[in-house]
Amino acid sequence: MLIQEGDKRTPATDLMLASILAFVAGGVNSAGYMAYRYFSANMTGNVSMASELIAISQLDAALGFLAIVMAFILGAFLASILIEIGKRHKRDNIYALTLIVEAGLLLLVGLAFALSAHPPNGILMVGLLAVTMGIQNAASTRISGSRVRTTHVSGVATDLGVGFAMLLSRSSSVEKAVTVLRLKLNLATIAFFAMGGVLGVLGFQLLGGMTFCVFAMPLIVLSVRYLR
Structure with a gap:
């Protein structure tokens, strides 16, 4: 799942990867919002909020949203x-190592919550979460040839609308079969993102910041077999 790239991957492999990573992204996004009222995966909303705040001259708050966007890009x-670097050194497991880095940052955020006497700085913590989402989206996009985008729900929803329209067109049976596979991938991405979001809220209510450590576990389980 974390070795083959692009057209070498099967639809089933992409579906499994999208489901796991979208679940993590949804959970991190909602738990981060519960903690600080900032979204770490919703860059469209963050840019919109920054624009609105700039328009009403609340520059400090606008800079906070822009900092989250920059963290995602970072x-x-x-x-x-x-x-x-991994490709240059012929490391077949570089995508697994990349997701381990993401998991490590999620563990860091969770432990910072658990061990701090006072709540950690909001922009710093959400910024770190945004970094993890940027890492995940870049890794899933590159390994799948841009088919899997696990934090980009707006784009996935757009692809759904386009895909349903394609099914109604006079496409060939082969083209429609390809469209159905893409629709399954997009539906799974949205469904698992939403499922992760629900569990992220419930988890934060029960476990607080340790929820981020919980959502690091699927990444570790997914990646550890490739670390040899």
């Missing part, structure tokens, strides 16, 4: 650099 940048 995460994607770091993941891509790590993947390029």
Whole structure:
């Protein structure tokens, strides 16, 4: 699942990867919002909020939202650099190592909550969560040839609308079969993101910041077999 890239991957492999990573992204996003009222995976909403706050001259708050966007971009940048270095050194397990880095940052955030006498700085913690989401989105996008985008629900919803329209068109049976596979992938991504979101809220209510450690576990389980 974390070795084959692009067209070498099967639809079933992409479906499994999208489901696991979307589940993690939904949980991290909702738990982060419960903690600080900031979304760590919703860059569209963060840019919109920053624009609104700039328009009403609340520049400090706007900078907070922009900092989260920049953290997401930083995460994607770091993941891509790590993947390029891994490819240069012929490390077949570089995607697994990249997801382990993401899991490590989630563990760091969870432990910071658990061990701090006072709540950690909100922008710093959500910024770290945004870095993890950037790492995850970049890794899943690159390994799947842009078919799997686990934090980009707006784009996935758009693809769903387009896909349903394609089924009604006069496409060939082969084209429709490909469209059905893409629809399954997109539906699974949204469904598991939503499921993770529900469990992220419930988990934060029960466990507090340790919820982020819980959502690091699927990444560790997914990646550890490739670390040899």
